[in-house]
Amino acid sequence: MRRTxxxxxSSGQPRAVLGFVMALPPLLLIAVFAGLPIVLAVGYSLxxxxxxxxxxxxxxxxxxxxxxxxxxxxxxxxxxxTGRFRTDVAVTVLVTLLSTxxxxxxxxxxxxxxxxxxxxxxxxxxxxxxxxxxxPVVIAxxxxxxxxxxxxxxxxxxxxxxxxxxxLGFKVVTIVIGSVWTSLPFAVLMVSSGIQSVPDAxxxxxxxxxxxxxxxxxxxxxxxxxxxxxxxxxxTAIGVLGSFTVPYFTGPNSPRxxxxxxxxxxxxxxxxxxxxxxxxxxxxLASGIAVLYIWANFRSANSKDx
Amino acid sequence: xxxxxxxxxxLTLFLALLVVFILGPLLWLGIRAxxxxxxxxxxxxxxxxxxxxxxxxxDNQLSTAVQxxxxxxxxxxxxxxxxxxxAAYAFGRHDFAGRKIMLVGIFATNxxxxxxxxxxxxxxxxxxxxxxxxxxxxxxxxxxxxxFMTWIPxxxxxxxxxxxxxxxxxxxxxxxxxxxRVTLPLALPGILVAMVMSFLxxxxxxxxxxxxxxxxxxxxPTQMYSLVLNYPLQMAxxxxxxxxxxxxLLLALAHRHIMxxxxxxxxxxx
Amino acid sequence: xxxxxxxxxxxxxxxLALTGCAKKSGDDTAASxxxxxxxxxxxxxxxxxxxxxxxxxxxxxxxxxxxxxxxVELDLHGEHDSQNLAKMAAAVKGNSDSGMDLxxxxxxxxxxxxxxxxxxxxxxxPGLSDVPGDIIKAGGGGGIPYRGSSVLLAYNSxxxxxPPQTLDTLLAWIKANKGQFTYNSPxxxxxxxxxxxxxxxKYLSPADQQTLRTGYDQALESTxxxxxxxxxxxxxxxxxxxxxxxxxxxxxxxxxxxxxxxAPVWSDQFISGQKTGQIPATxxxxxxxxxxxxxxxxxxxxPKNSPNKAAALKLASYALTPAVQNVIATTIAGYPVIPLAKxxxxxxxxxxxxxxDTLRPTxxxxxxxDMNKAWxxxxxxx
Numbered sequence: 006m007r008r009t010x011x012x013x014x015s016s017g018q019p020r021a022v023l024g025f026v027m028a029l030p031p032l033l034l035i036a037v038f039a040g041l042p043i044v045l046a047v048g049y050s051l052x053x054x055x056x057x058x059x060x061x062x063x064x065x066x067x068x069x070x071x072x073x074x075x076x077x078x079x080x081x082x083x084x085x086x087t088g089r090f091r092t093d094v095a096v097t098v099l100v101t102l103l104s105t106x107x108x109x110x111x112x113x114x115x116x117x118x119x120x121x122x123x124x125x126x127x128x129x130x131x132x133x134x135x136x137x138x139x140x141p142v143v144i145a146x147x148x149x150x151x152x153x154x155x156x157x158x159x160x161x162x163x164x165x166x167x168x169x170x171x172x173l174g175f176k177v178v179t180i181v182i183g184s185v186w187t188s189l190p191f192a193v194l195m196v197s198s199g200i201q202s203v204p205d206a207x208x209x210x211x212x213x214x215x216x217x218x219x220x221x222x223x224x225x226x227x228x229x230x231x232x233x234x235x236x237x238x239x240x241t242a243i244g245v246l247g248s249f250t251v252p253y254f255t256g257p258n259s260p261r262x263x264x265x266x267x268x269x270x271x272x273x274x275x276x277x278x279x280x281x282x283x284x285x286x287x288x289x290l291a292s293g294i295a296v297l298y299i300w301a302n303f304r305s306a307n308s309k310d311x
Numbered sequence: 312x313x314x315x316x317x318x319x320x321x322l323t324l325f326l327a328l329l330v331v332f333i334l335g336p337l338l339w340l341g342i343r344a345x346x347x348x349x350x351x352x353x354x355x356x357x358x359x360x361x362x363x364x365x366x367x368x369x370d371n372q373l374s375t376a377v378q379x380x381x382x383x384x385x386x387x388x389x390x391x392x393x394x395x396x397x398a399a400y401a402f403g404r405h406d407f408a409g410r411k412i413m414l415v416g417i418f419a420t421n422x423x424x425x426x427x428x429x430x431x432x433x434x435x436x437x438x439x440x441x442x443x444x445x446x447x448x449x450x451x452x453x454x455x456x457x458x459f460m461t462w463i464p465x466x467x468x469x470x471x472x473x474x475x476x477x478x479x480x481x482x483x484x485x486x487x488x489x490x491x492r493v494t495l496p497l498a499l500p501g502i503l504v505a506m507v508m509s510f511l512x513x514x515x516x517x518x519x520x521x522x523x524x525x526x527x528x529x530x531x532p533t534q535m536y537s538l539v540l541n542y543p544l545q546m547a548x549x550x551x552x553x554x555x556x557x558x559x560l561l562l563a564l565a566h567r568h569i570m571x572x573x574x575x576x577x578x579x580x581x
Numbered sequence: 582x583x584x585x586x587x588x589x590x591x592x593x594x595x596x597l598a599l600t601g602c603a604k605k606s607g608d609d610t611a612a613s614x615x616x617x618x619x620x621x622x623x624x625x626x627x628x629x630x631x632x633x634x635x636x637x638x639x640x641x642x643x644x645x646x647x648x649x650x651x652x653v654e655l656d657l658h659g660e661h662d663s664q665n666l667a668k669m670a671a672a673v674k675g676n677s678d679s680g681m682d683l684x685x686x687x688x689x690x691x692x693x694x695x696x697x698x699x700x701x702x703x704x705x706x707p708g709l710s711d712v713p714g715d716i717i718k719a720g721g722g723g724g725i726p727y728r729g730s731s732v733l734l735a736y737n738s739x740x741x742x743x744p745p746q747t748l749d750t751l752l753a754w755i756k757a758n759k760g761q762f763t764y765n766s767p768x769x770x771x772x773x774x775x776x777x778x779x780x781x782x783k784y785l786s787p788a789d790q791q792t793l794r795t796g797y798d799q800a801l802e803s804t805x806x807x808x809x810x811x812x813x814x815x816x817x818x819x820x821x822x823x824x825x826x827x828x829x830x831x832x833x834x835x836x837x838x839x840x841x842x843x844a845p846v847w848s849d850q851f852i853s854g855q856k857t858g859q860i861p862a863t864x865x866x867x868x869x870x871x872x873x874x875x876x877x878x879x880x881x882x883x884p885k886n887s888p889n890k891a892a893a894l895k896l897a898s899y900a901l902t903p904a905v906q907n908v909i910a911t912t913i914a915g916y917p918v919i920p921l922a923k924x925x926x927x928x929x930x931x932x933x934x935x936x937x938d939t940l941r942p943t944x945x946x947x948x949x950x951d952m953n954k955a956w957x958x959x960x961x962x963x
Contacts, residue, residue, distance in 0.1 A: 024405025028398040031457045032413055038454055039420040042431035046423075060674045061430040064666070064695035066947055089958040114325070130326055133333050135570065139558035140337065141515045143535040144551040148336035151544070155840075156351035158339045164352030175824060186333070191574075198575030236578050247424050249518075258766050258825050259962035267426045271663040273768035274954040275691055275947070277430065284427030291422040299415065302580040375604050382602040389595060429664055433671035442668075443680055445603045522664040526621060526654045526680050527605040533661075 050281040051076025066275045084282045089259075094286065096177060096260040097246065104184035105242045108192045111185070112237060116197035117222060121208075131197055138190035146254035149183045150174055175257045183251040188244055192237040199233025200226055232305050239298040243291045263287050343548035363545040367553070373534065377553060380514060380531040384557070386445075387452040387513035388506050394453065395460035396502065402461060403468030403498075414465075414580060418458055429522055436523055443527045451519040456509035463508070463577030467501020468494065470576065504573040507565040511558060618892045619650045625659035625686025627830060629853050629913045630879075634685070637908040642899050649892045658769065658828050662688050669884055673697045679884050682893040689724050689882035690946035698723025699885040705894055708901025711919040716878050719795065719942065724880030727900045728909045729916035731876025731940055732775035733866040735836055735846040744843070747871040748783055752811070754843070755818050761842040763820035763832060766961070768953035770829035771943070775875045776845040777956055778943055781808035782872050797947040802955070809959045816963065825961055836864060845874060852914030876940040878918055916940070 045057055052071030054062035062068060069079035084090045115134050119127040137145060152158050154174035163170035173179050203226050211221045227234070249264035256262060261269070263283050270280035343349065344363055346356030367373055401407075402414060433442070441447030471494050479489045517532035524530070531554050622639075624630050631653060639651045656665065665681070666688045672679030684692070692698050701723055703710040709717060709725065716726045734751065736744045740761075745751035755762045765773035782790050784807040792798050816823040820841050826832050829850055835841045837860050846866065854860035868874065881900065883893045899905060903924055906917040910928045921929050944952060 020405055021407040024401040024410075025407040027401035027405075028407070028410075028413060031395045031398045031417065031461055034394065034450070035417060035420050035454065035457055038432070038435070038450060039423070039428070042428040042435070043420060043423050045431045046427050057431050057434045060434055060670045061667075063674075064670060064691055064697075066950060087958065111329075118322070126322075126326070130329065132566070132570065133329060135566075136333055136562075138569075139511065139555070139562045141532060141535075141554055141558070143515075143517070143532055144340070144554060145336070147535075147547065148340040148551070152336035152339045156349075158335060158354075161352040161354055165354065172821070186336070189333075194569065194572075195575045195578065198572035201572065232579060233575055236575075240578065243422055247422065249424075249426070257962065258827075259957065259960075261957075264424060264426075267424055268663065269768065269954075269957065271426065271429075272659070272666075272688075273950065273957075275950040276954070281427045284424040288423045292419070295415075295419070295422070299580070378602065378604050382599050382604075385595075386599040386603075389599075426663070429667040430671060433664075433667045434675060437671050437675045437677040442672075442677065445600050448603075518664070521661050522668060525661070525664070525668070526623065526652075528603060 046281045047285060048076070050080055050278060050285055052079065052278075061277045064275065065277045068276075068278050080278050080282050084279055084286075090266075090283075092260045093263055093266055097263045097287075098290070100177065100180050100184065100252075100262060101242050101245045103181050104188060104245045105238060107181070107185045108188050108241050109196075109234070109238060111189060112192035112196040113234075115193050116200040117226070119197055120200045120203070120226070121218065121222075131193060134193035135190045137186055142187055142250045143254075145187055146183055146251050149186060150179065150255045153179060153182065175255065177257065177260070179255040180252045180262065183255045184245045184248060187248075187251060188241045191244075192241050195233045195237035195240075196230065199230030203229045232301055235301040236298060239294050242294045246291055246294070247287045340548050340551055343545050344552055346545055363543070363549045367546055367549045372529075373550065376529050376531050376534045379528055380554075381557065383448060383452060383520075383528075383530060384510050384513040386449055387456060388509050390449055391453045391456040391460045391509050392502075392506065395457055396464055399461045399464035399505075400468050402465035403470075411580065414462070417461055421455070421458055425518060429518075432519075433522060442523060443525075444523075445528070447523045448520055448528055451523050452513040452516055455512045455516055455519075459505045459508040459512065459577075463505040463573060464498060464502045466576040466579065467498040467573065470501075471497045500568040500571070501573045501577065503565055504568050505577070507561050507569070508574070510561060514554075514557065617648055617650050618889050619652060620682045620889050620892045620896050621680060622651060622653045622683045622685065622896075623656065623665065623681040624653065625656045625662055625665065625684070625688065626879075627658070627828075627850065628655065629850055630685065631655040632853075633909060633913045633915075637912050638896075638900060638905055641905070641908075642896055645899070646892075646895065649895070651896065656686070659687055662686070666691060670695065670697060673884055673886055676886050678886075678888055681884060682887045682889045683896055684882045684884075685727075685879065687946075689880045690721055691950075692882055692884075693721035693723035693880075694946065696723070697884060699883040699887070699890055699894070701725045701883075701897070706898045706901070708898040708919075711901065711923065713918075716918060716942075719878070719945070720880050721946070723882055723885075725882070725897045725901075726878035726918050727881050727897070728906075728913075729876060729878045729918055729940055730847055730849045730914075731868070731916065732772050732845050732874035733848050733851060734843065734869050734874070735833075735851055735864055735866045736843045737836065737839065737863060738865045739863050740842045744865075744867050746867075746869060748779060748869055749871065751843075751869055752780075752815070755815055758842065759818050760820055760822070762818065762844060763825060763835065763841055764845050765828055765832050766825045766953075767949075767956050769827040770832075771877075772829045772832065772845045772847050772850075773825070774949065774953070775943065777808075777812060777952065778875050779872055780812055781805050781952070782875075783811075784808050793944045793948045794942050796945055799951070802948070802951055805952070805955060809955065812956070812960045813963050816960065823961060833860060837861060848876070848916075849914045853912070873941050875943045876916070877943040879915075 049058040049061065052069050053076055054068065054070055069077055069083070071077050111134070115131050119131050153172070155172040157172075157174070160170045160172060173182070207225055207229070208221060211225045216224070247264055248262065249268065252262040253265050253268070256265065263286060267280045267283045270276045270283060342356065345359050345361065347358035347360045349356040402410065436442045436447050441450065475497070476489050476493050479493050480486070484492065515532060517530070517535070520528070520530050521533045524533070531550070535550070535554070622634060624634060634653045639653060643649065643651060656662070669679045669681065669684075669692060689698070699705065701709065701720065702717070706725055712726055720726055734744060745754045764776040767774035767777045785793075785804055789801055789804060792801055819825070820835065826835065829847055832844045833846055833850060833854060836844050836846070848866070851860065851866050855862065855864070881897050883890060883897065887893055901919060903919065906919050907924050907928050909915040910917050910924065910931065916932065917924060917928075921932060943949060
């Protein structure tokens with residue numbers, strides 16, 4: 006399937022030029038309204054306070070100004086030396102790993118159940134996993150906070166039988182719960198689509214040769230659905246990494262996730278340069294994850310085109 | 312047989328937990344929209360009322376926000392489609408230098424936290440005269456939809472079998488006719504999914520909208536924070552339900568295609 | 582090709598039609614027509630301040646100035662302060678209209694510092710001639726002080742018969758009554774910030790305190806260490822082992838609901854909350870001493886390139902007239918910034934005990950920013 010599609014993409018000279026021109030409008034839009042500000046922001050974090058950055062520079066506190074032509078890493082050094090920042094990076098990475106792991110397990114469970122058992126119930130479960138896609142994140146965060154808080158559902162249910170359940174509002178755990186809730190749909194869609202496309206014949210053959218359910222899954226289904234699973238993983242991780250709304254509503258004052266830190270450094274501490282250092286940190290971490298995505302895609306493209 | 316039973320019991324348990332996990336918070340909040348008051352640890356409210364709905368509907372500022380959200384979302388979808396669909400076709404059907412880099416670049420700019428860009432964006436929008444204009448807000452919203460509107464339709468265009476198009480052309484159809492009679496209908500589910508995702512992205516955008524739109528254009532998400540903390544919890548619940556209605560309608564509309572793998576297809580880099 | 586044209590045209594028409602549906606929030610109250618000037622007020626704060634403007638200030642001002650209309654927008658808790666400051670800064674630098682003519686909120690002082698605001702002194706705002714010079718100076722050259730308030734210690738009188746009278750006895754009470762006290766994170770509201778400032782000041786000499794109130798001295802901030810150590814040691818005694826809510830209002834809710842017994846609260850929010858019944862009568866408030874909780878003035882700011890500057894200056898000056906100062910005092914229990922002698926005897930009576938003229942001011946705005954960050958770094962979760 007994939008091979009024929011790639012081969013069928015036309016690549017003649019004039020058509021290639023036409024294709025390039027057609028692809029330009031959205032790229033220009035992004036380059037002007039997102040790319041340029043990003044470049045300027047990174048420049049500001051390196052101490053370049055002139056040009057459009059002079060607006061911010063005129064009210065910022067604790068600013069590091071470039072002394073050499075390319076800039077200075079002083080703002081980065083300052084942040085890395087802050088214990089609080091290091092803790093927040095660690096928590097952000099931890100929440101990202103935990104949420105991604107839980108999301109992946111749930112998505113795999115839902116998808117395998119749909120593939121191997123099938124039926125109306127399995128379909129209903131999969132549909133259930135997609136519902137959060139359609140709920141705005143602000144509402145989701147708020148709903149989750151009230152559900153797990155001191156006077157929320159969980160504690161109410163336990164109180165019915167005289168037990169005292171822990172209040173989960175404003176904890177790191179709440180951020181993980183919220184992140185899992187909001188990221189689940191995309192992962193379910195990716196993973197189940199990947200696993201659905203494994204042909205019946207392959208599964209039957211593996212089973213006929215005596216492989217159990219676990220082995221069939223591990224050595225046949227998962228390798229064949231490798232790419233969608235990697236995509237689900239990387240997109241979930243990148244989404245959680247830079248999230249703001251969920252941790253802002255449901256998380257504790259300390260430790261905090263980096264997305265919330267940006268807001269604080271901007272507004273509450275009046276240190277926009279340091280805020281951008283945090284933004285760049287998120288971007289670098291996300292790029293690290295994105296490499297996994299690109300690697301997986303190229304690996305599969307190469308192995309299939311050869 | 313015993314094993315099968317265990318699996319079934321485990322599965323039912325898993326399903327029950329999942330239902331509570333996904334739907335619980337929504338129901339718990341939703342019920343409040345009809346509640347007079349609620350005393351911990353009761354599982355149901357103290358009484359029922361429609362009072363909060365009347366209050367929300369009577370509030371002028373809120374209904375303006377609802378109207379704006381319902382305007383900007385479809386507007387964004389249309390503008391985004393006009394700008395991005397030709398590009399999606401090019402990405403799906405043509406091979407040109409830097410194609411993959413462009414695809415990844417579209418995604419990469421999205422991964423930079425927008426909060427770091429407000430000041431520069433504000434300066435630029437002022438310089439271009441876009442501040443407090445409908446066009447300015449639409450630009451902010453469209454930026455958040457470009458990934459969906461290029462990636463997903465690109466995969467859909469790429470998946471249209473060439474043999475069908477060639478057959479139509481052999482039968483004497485003009486290129487435009489082939490495109491509208493063969494290519495577009497086959498790629499339509501993918502485009503539809505991209506439109507739904509774009510609608511939702513626009514519907515959810517709050518930070519940038521506030522930057523560009525304040526004080527003239529406020530949308531539902533920009534108002535949500537004040538609502539949540541400012542009004543009784545019950546009114547926030549009513550507002551949440553209202554905010555979810557368009558999404559749920561879309562879910563009903565595009566459910567089949569989204570579950571059918573159109574979304575998943577779109578995110579594979581080819 | 583024909584169909585493509587049709588599709589594009591159809592899309593364009595729909596898009597244009599939709600553009601017309603986007604509704605400006607001011608449309609319904611539209612008053613910009615007929616040669617009227619409109620002053621757009623942005624409040625970054627709590628709902629009681631919006632009530633003050635909507636009911637206490639605007640109607641009287643519009644009546645006295647029939648050719649000026651006023652619109653008021655609230656940004657709750659300053660949630661969008663970073664957007665609004667970014668926008669105003671960019672607008673002033675690029676000489677465009679920022680969409681705000683008069684700002685009532687925390688970032689006014691930040692903007693004044695950067696020179697974005699129209700200079701404010703008795704020559705431009707006549708009402709300022711009645712206001713003490715120190716308070717005007719703390720406004721950084723562009724901030725117009727128009728009301729004051731202080732932080733009080735609120736307590737549940739059904740559980741506490743005799744509230745602590747000094748900071749030391751309060752700290753001892755907190756430690757003796759685990760989980761019964763909390764304050765909001767200083768960045769999220771002034772009542773928490775006041776508690777933190779007060780504990781920090783306990784270990785500072787009066788001269789050092791004065792320096793931090795009137796200017797920015799980063800070196801002096803190292804003297805906070807002892808105070809922060811004290812605050813950190815309170816974590817385990819605070820509500821739920823260290824939960825600090827976001828915002829003044831959330832603390833008041835916890836107190837009203839009986840979840841906690843004692844907390845620092847804004848005097849104006851407390852008094853108006855009791856009036857509306859949101860805070861039960863069993864909650865009482867008192868001031869502590871050695872040192873007392875801080876208070877301070879709220880400042881108005883006018884972007885220096887506001888197209889409606891003249892009208893905005895007029896409105897600011899109006900806010901300082903004895904009549905409005907009396908409204909501020911009676912409706913939201915704010916302290917007047919003009920001499921009490923100019924107010925009706927009844928109002929003077931209310932504030933006799935509070936001594937608004939002897940308010941202990943908060944730190945300078947840049948110092949407060951640093952304090953917010955230091956608290957976040959050093960106290961919660963440690």
